[in-house]
Amino acid sequence: MRRxxxxxxxxxxxxxxxEALSHKLMVRAGLVRQLGAGLWSWLPAGWRVHQKVVQIxxxxxxxxxxxxxxxxxxxxxxxxxKTGRDQIEELFTLEDRKGAEMVLAMTHEEAVTFHxxxxxxxxxxxxxxxxxxxxxxxxxARPRAGxxxxxxxxxxxxxxxxxxxxxxxxxxxxxxxxxAKIYDRTGLEWFECRSDVGMMGGTVAHEYMAxxxxxxxxxxxxxxxxxxxEVASADPQPVELPGDTEAAExxxxxxxxxxxxxxxxxxxxxxxxxxxxxxxxxxxRLVLVMVRGDHRVNPVKLQNALRSPFRPAGTEEIAAQVxxxxxxxPHAPLxxxxxxxxxxxxxxxxxxxxxxxxxxxxxxxxxEGATRADVRLVEPGDTIGGEPxxxxxxxxxxxxFKLGTRYSExxxxxxxxxxxxxxxIVMGSYGIGPARIAAAAVEQFADEKGISWPVAIAPWxxxxxxxxxxxxxxxxxxxxxxxxxxxxxxxxxxxxxDTGNGEKxxxxxxxxxxxxxTLGKRSLDSGLLEAxxxxxxxxxxxxxxxxxxxxxxxxxxxTLA
RNA sequence: CGGGGCGUAGCUCAGCCUGGUGGAGCGCCGCGUUUGGGACGCGGAGGUCGCCGGUUCAAGUCCGGCCGCCCCGACCA
Numbered sequence: 001m002r003r004x005x006x007x008x009x010x011x012x013x014x015x016x017x018x019e020a021l022s023h024k025l026m027v028r029a030g031l032v033r034q035l036g037a038g039l040w041s042w043l044p045a046g047w048r049v050h051q052k053v054v055q056i057x058x059x060x061x062x063x064x065x066x067x068x069x070x071x072x073x074x075x076x077x078x079x080x081x082k083t084g085r086d087q088i089e090e091l092f093t094l095e096d097r098k099g100a101e102m103v104l105a106m107t108h109e110e111a112v113t114f115h116x117x118x119x120x121x122x123x124x125x126x127x128x129x130x131x132x133x134x135x136x137x138x139x140x141a142r143p144r145a146g147x148x149x150x151x152x153x154x155x156x157x158x159x160x161x162x163x164x165x166x167x168x169x170x171x172x173x174x175x176x177x178x179x180a181k182i183y184d185r186t187g188l189e190w191f192e193c194r195s196d197v198g199m200m201g202g203t204v205a206h207e208y209m210a211x212x213x214x215x216x217x218x219x220x221x222x223x224x225x226x227x228x229x230e231v232a233s234a235d236p237q238p239v240e241l242p243g244d245t246e247a248a249e250x251x252x253x254x255x256x257x258x259x260x261x262x263x264x265x266x267x268x269x270x271x272x273x274x275x276x277x278x279x280x281x282x283x284x285r286l287v288l289v290m291v292r293g294d295h296r297v298n299p300v301k302l303q304n305a306l307r308s309p310f311r312p313a314g315t316e317e318i319a320a321q322v323x324x325x326x327x328x329x330p331h332a333p334l335x336x337x338x339x340x341x342x343x344x345x346x347x348x349x350x351x352x353x354x355x356x357x358x359x360x361x362x363x364x365x366x367x368e369g370a371t372r373a374d375v376r377l378v379e380p381g382d383t384i385g386g387e388p389x390x391x392x393x394x395x396x397x398x399x400x401f402k403l404g405t406r407y408s409e410x411x412x413x414x415x416x417x418x419x420x421x422x423x424x425i426v427m428g429s430y431g432i433g434p435a436r437i438a439a440a441a442v443e444q445f446a447d448e449k450g451i452s453w454p455v456a457i458a459p460w461x462x463x464x465x466x467x468x469x470x471x472x473x474x475x476x477x478x479x480x481x482x483x484x485x486x487x488x489x490x491x492x493x494x495x496x497x498d499t500g501n502g503e504k505x506x507x508x509x510x511x512x513x514x515x516x517x518t519l520g521k522r523s524l525d526s527g528l529l530e531a532x533x534x535x536x537x538x539x540x541x542x543x544x545x546x547x548x549x550x551x552x553x554x555x556x557x558x559t560l561a
Numbered sequence: 562c563g564g565g566g567c568g569u570a571g572c573u574c575a576g577c578c579u580g581g582u583g584g585a586g587c588g589c590c591g592c593g594u595u596u597g598g599g600a601c602g603c604g605g606a607g608g609u610c611g612c613c614g615g616u617u618c619a620a621g622u623c624c625g626g627c628c629g630c631c632c633c634g635a636c637c638a
Contacts, residue, residue: 009571011571011572011573011587011588012572012573012587012588012599013572013573013587014572014573015572015573015631016567016572016573016574016631017567017630017631017632018631019631019632034630036629036630037629037630037631085638088638089636089637090636090637090638106638107638109638138637140636140637141562141635141636141637142562142632142633142634142635142636142637144631144632149637216637401638406638467596467597468596469596499599500595500596500598500599500600501596501597501598501599502597502598502599502600503598503599504597504598504599505597505598505599506598506599507599518597520596520597521596521597522597530597
């Protein structure tokens with residue numbers, strides 16, 4: 001591609017409203033432009049990156065037997081009513097001219113299950129894996145960070161259909177393998193994490209995370225362990241408990257916070273227990289959740305432990321059922337108030353609220369038979385296998401779910417087994433967001449000069465910069481080299497503009513093609529081209545000879561990251 | 562959805578408090594000089610100041626409403 005012909009609107013300054021690095025750089029480099037909140041256009045260079053990611057995904061999903069198709073974005077609402085997902089807030093809804101209710105699909109479980117359910121009759125028709133790359137529409141409450149969280153985006157989603165759980169297991173593992181290959185091929189740093197199955201239901205879920213500063217999730221990492229902070233578990237840091245042997249009341253006026261208590265009692269925060277009263281929303285019961293003073297409740301883990309959504313109890317509910325806010329603690333008889341002790345709590349003795357104003361209790365020992373569950377947030381300093389965990393921010397770049405019969409049941413997708421009995425089709429779903437992969441790559445590899453693409457997803461692998469003006473011998477030589485590289489199948493962006501050299505270099509660094517080769521008057525004198533690898537801005541030692549340059553370039557390409 | 566902020570040239574912003582013929586830098590066009598790191602000079606084009614209404618002799622500026630966008634939080638099968 002000749003730069004002079006390319007639609008690549010670059011900017012020297014990032015847009016005023018950009019915050020995330022990938023947002024700033026992708027706009028500056030002319031890859032994407034914003035049309036509205038959470039609505040982004042992919043310009044030619046950016047689209048090349050997107051399509052490279054798409055092609056990698058396509059090849060690997062094809063390799064595990066996936067069959068590509070295309071499902072509509074707009075669906076009859078009735079289909080979503082059947083699965084109950086028409087109630088999701090983020091779902092865009094509209095009516096057609098006849099007043100028929102429609103929705104814009106956020107994912108395609110309903111649509112694909114509709115077709116498979118109608119077409120699959122026999123166990124002989126299974127298993128199948130179908131996938132597509134299609135636009136997803138989500139009315140996000142808050143789109144953010146440029147391309148990272150948008151209201152409309154392309155997703156690769158595959159769906160597996162099996163006779164039974166065993167078949168699903170096979171497909172699930174096949175996808176795990178394919179995903180590992182896909183992310184490795186893109187050149188990203190990534191982790192496979194255990195994740196919350198969420199309201200999707202099902203039994204098993206993994207998500208794929210790319211560490212980057214603009215990420216929205218926190219991932220807990222240790223040797224052989226990677227988990228979303230939402231569901232992560234680790235060993236707590238030990239805490240030295242006081243040697244209280246008997247329960248004793250202490251007067252603690254105004255000490256309603258852990259900080260105030262630790263200061264006045266001279267004890268570490270971990271020697272206190274915090275009481276967190278919540279109301280389980282399915283039956284309205286109050287549960288007193290106890291965690292160590294230096295720990296925090298993990299809402300996702302707590303919801304799973306309670307088997308119900310919950311909300312924090314109000315001051316009046318606390319006063320009526322437990323005690324005065326700021327001084328609440330466990331009630332002595334286990335039956336008095338339902339109490340859940342976090343797993344990190346040892347026997348004791350601890351300091352707890354006495355359920356009376358200005359009073360705490362020392363020497364509290366957790367009663368035998370108390371209910372326990374791991375409901376705390378993993379903290380920096382926690383360990384796994386004796387090794388301290390790392391907690392990194394990351395962006396989710398894919399996920400896989402075992403759906404089971406979550407969709408086949410309401411949509412009546414069944415088949416006849418060998419005995420002629422109807423059986424529900426067992427499903428899995430597997431998503432990847434190519435745009436997020438592109439943005440994560442920008443975040444992970446950018447430096448102060450700009451983007452540095454992994455070669456596998458770079459818009460062009462080579463950026464040929466001609467320093468001469470039109471009509472000069474060096475320009476003629478660059479033109480010839482461009483044609484030779486193209487003929488050799490090299491993806492080359494050729495900067496053939498009559499503009500300042502500094503401008504060309506700066507733009508090449510901003511755009512981030514893996515290899516830049518420069519041809520100026522000097523090259524004709526010396527017979528050498530300058531070649532620079534974008535990653536770390538490393539010059540190729542001694543340059544490359546003008547004579548036989550194509551072969552030299554072809555030799556360098558496989559060495560690039 | 563709660564809180565905060567912003568909307569003036571293609572981009573980044575000043576001007577608004579204190580109303581009186583709209584500016585800067587970069588970019589763009591022309592000419593010339595430069596020519597291996599966003600170079601310089603001269604000349605030029607480019608604006609319903611987000612929209613609607615109000616106050617006023619006069620509104621980018623003051624007042625009201627609306628729309629749009631960003632950030633923090635909530636939310637994110």
